[in-house]
Amino acid sequence: MVHLIRSKHFHRWTEEAGHAFLILMITMIIPVLSGEFAFMRGWEAIYRGFFRFFRIAFFLCLPLYMLLPIYSKLGFAFRKMKGALIQIEGKQELDFHPIKHWLFRPFQGIGIGLLFASKLLGVLQIVIGSTGRAALFLPQSHFQLGRLLIATGITVLLSLFLSALWTMDDLGIRYFNREDYEIKMVGKYVGTLMPIVFGLYGILGLFGEFSKLQTLVYLFQAVVILYPPFTVFSIVHLHFVQRKAKDLSRRLNVEKRRALA
Numbered sequence: 001m002v003h004l005i006r007s008k009h010f011h012r013w014t015e016e017a018g019h020a021f022l023i024l025m026i027t028m029i030i031p032v033l034s035g036e037f038a039f040m041r042g043w044e045a046i047y048r049g050f051f052r053f054f055r056i057a058f059f060l061c062l063p064l065y066m067l068l069p070i071y072s073k074l075g076f077a078f079r080k081m082k083g084a085l086i087q088i089e090g091k092q093e094l095d096f097h098p099i100k101h102w103l104f105r106p107f108q109g110i111g112i113g114l115l116f117a118s119k120l121l122g123v124l125q126i127v128i129g130s131t132g133r134a135a136l137f138l139p140q141s142h143f144q145l146g147r148l149l150i151a152t153g154i155t156v157l158l159s160l161f162l163s164a165l166w167t168m169d170d171l172g173i174r175y176f177n178r179e180d181y182e183i184k185m186v187g188k189y190v191g192t193l194m195p196i197v198f199g200l201y202g203i204l205g206l207f208g209e210f211s212k213l214q215t216l217v218y219l220f221q222a223v224v225i226l227y228p229p230f231t232v233f234s235i236v237h238l239h240f241v242q243r244k245a246k247d248l249s250r251r252l253n254v255e256k257r258r259a260l261a
Helices: 002-034 044-080 098-128 132-139 143-169 193-204 212-252
Strands: 084-089 173-177 184-185 255-257
Touching: 044 098, 044 143, 044 212, 098 143, 143 173, 143 193, 143 212, 193 212
Parallel strands: 084 255
Antiparallel strands: 084 173, 173 184
């Protein structure tokens, strides 16, 4: 029985996130064969690639367990406001959808992450005393504590922001304004295209010292690096919400409503 359950979970993860791990493996194999790719060189790509993926994915997924206390605070805050959170019957989306979990959400996270990074690199520039802002974005060959702390902070904040909005969308939760009787979707206002556009635009501004072709190559490699952990985060978030859906709704103290015909 235990073997059957493990086999079922492995098969499910292979179907839902297998391509992300395949991309991760490719990013580690290319430097070994060609010399350099995704800011890694030679055989060091094997351990550096795994470590980088695990670090990003870990700090994206770990804050999910903070959602329950955060939602308790949000539920209390909304009760003090003029509006209310309502849960539309039949609007829950707790199933796996390839377009949503492989495309929309990972690239939404990457876009917002790049936007956050472009705004906070100035802080990192002050911490490490670097004169070139693009150099702060590119990985370095030596360890820098300031860079690590800033990157970890961005990752955790981004995880909390995205998971809070994604959860409301998955649970079919909307914001109801009692004054004008307008029902608003919470998470989908963030969108998918705009975060990517603004994120890429913000990072492009850091690469004035490079040619356009070199800048595009750097951005492509950054997206390739970030896609696997953000895809895994999207899948882990889905499984988390599936298990905690009732508890999350209860902590938000949502009002259940039937969908209009």
